[in-house]
Amino acid sequence: MKIWHIILVISIAGLLALFYKGLWGDPRAIPTVLIGTQAATFSGPEVRTGEMLSTNRFHGKVILINFWASWCLECRTEHENLMALNRRFSPNPNFVMLGINYQDRLEDAQKYLQEYGSTFDHVRDLKGTISIDYGVYGVPETFVIDQQGIIRYKYVGPLVDTGYTHLTDDILQPLLEGRSISRS
Amino acid sequence: MKKALIILILPLSLLFSSLTPVALGATVEEQPIDLQVREVAKTLRCTICQNESIWESQAELAQQMRDLIKERLLKGETPDQVRAYFLSRYGDYILLTPQKSGMNWILWAGPFVLLAGGGALLYRTLSRWVAQTAASKQGDPPPIDDRLRKRIEEELHSRED
Numbered sequence: 001m002k003i004w005h006i007i008l009v010i011s012i013a014g015l016l017a018l019f020y021k022g023l024w025g026d027p028r029a030i031p032t033v034l035i036g037t038q039a040a041t042f043s044g045p046e047v048r049t050g051e052m053l054s055t056n057r058f059h060g061k062v063i064l065i066n067f068w069a070s071w072c073l074e075c076r077t078e079h080e081n082l083m084a085l086n087r088r089f090s091p092n093p094n095f096v097m098l099g100i101n102y103q104d105r106l107e108d109a110q111k112y113l114q115e116y117g118s119t120f121d122h123v124r125d126l127k128g129t130i131s132i133d134y135g136v137y138g139v140p141e142t143f144v145i146d147q148q149g150i151i152r153y154k155y156v157g158p159l160v161d162t163g164y165t166h167l168t169d170d171i172l173q174p175l176l177e178g179r180s181i182s183r184s
Numbered sequence: 185m186k187k188a189l190i191i192l193i194l195p196l197s198l199l200f201s202s203l204t205p206v207a208l209g210a211t212v213e214e215q216p217i218d219l220q221v222r223e224v225a226k227t228l229r230c231t232i233c234q235n236e237s238i239w240e241s242q243a244e245l246a247q248q249m250r251d252l253i254k255e256r257l258l259k260g261e262t263p264d265q266v267r268a269y270f271l272s273r274y275g276d277y278i279l280l281t282p283q284k285s286g287m288n289w290i291l292w293a294g295p296f297v298l299l300a301g302g303g304a305l306l307y308r309t310l311s312r313w314v315a316q317t318a319a320s321k322q323g324d325p326p327p328i329d330d331r332l333r334k335r336i337e338e339e340l341h342s343r344e345d
Contacts, residue, residue, distance in 0.1 A: 004305070028234065030231060030274060030275070030277045031275060031277070032275070033272070033273075033274070033275035034273070037272075103244050103245065127248060127251065127252075128244070128245060128248030128249070128251075128252070129248070129252060131245070131248075132245075132248065132249060132252060132270075132273060133273060134273070135273040135274045135275075137231035137232060137245070137274075138231075138232070
């Protein structure tokens with residue numbers, strides 16, 4: 001077999017492998033570039049009380065940020081898990097959880113929280129700047145920021161099943177115990 | 185009464201609907217900053233409707249991005265600095281035209297390399313075919329196998345008979 005035959009076969013096999021890999025990916029998924037970078041600080045009014053909240057007050061804590069909206073159906077599927085997550089980790093003084101209300105009407109967001117309940121604060125993203133700072137392109141999206149203010153984890157989609165257990169057991173628990181986490 | 189009301193309202197609504205865009209068009213005036221916003225927004229991909237730029241997209245996030253571009257330009261940032269900010273938040277994906285650096289060179293150079301390779305392969309194959317055809321025309325006719333020769337002889341014999 002000549003050398004160019006080999007090159008041709010390898011090239012075609014490579015292309016087929018790429019196409020096959022592409023079949024299983026999410027074409028809308030945008031890979032994040034924020035892991036390992038300093039998290040942007042932000043402030044905004046709390047959805048229910050209107051009180052101004054700023055992430056500056058949570059410096060030195062592990063912060064979980066969840067972007068959601070009342071019109072988002074997938075947000076409803078993860079809501080119970082978010083509540084359970086907060087119940088599990090909120091006794092730890094080094095943990096705080098924040099919801100970011102994304103592209104929503106205030107009355108709809110308030111009604112949603114009244115209906116489904118919530119035990120943590122939710123900041124309104126009035127001009128979309130918080131979402132853009134975090135490279136958000138849809139909801140729900142969840143971020144974990146470590147004690148040094150570095151973004152350590154991002155999850156796109158509802159936190160259910162293995163997505164939820166991975167976040168709680170492999171990311172939050174080790175971070176709060178000062179252990180290293182696998183980058184994913 | 186109802187019919188009369190419709191007859192009265194319909195022509196009026198048509199008249200106003202045809203006039204409104206003209207009136208609006210006459211009052212909108214683009215400022216230099218809007219030109220800069222457009223220049224930047226046209227180079228950034230809408231992350232929701234991913235085949236459009238944020239200038240063309242009607243998504244709310246795209247509108248918020250346009251507002252943020254304007255805000256940053258008004259603060260004194262250059263168009264390149266604004267693009268760099270979006271790049272730092274969303275990565276290469278946000279740029280409608282990939283940067284000419286690193287692995288992106290494969291995207292830029294790949295089609296030309298493939299075209300050149302394919303062209304060379306085609307040229308080589310065609311040259312061989314042409315050479316083979318020319319050689320076969322000049323030389324002896326191609327040999328025939330024994331089975332075919334035997335059949336030809338049989339055919340000839342049968343004709344003679």
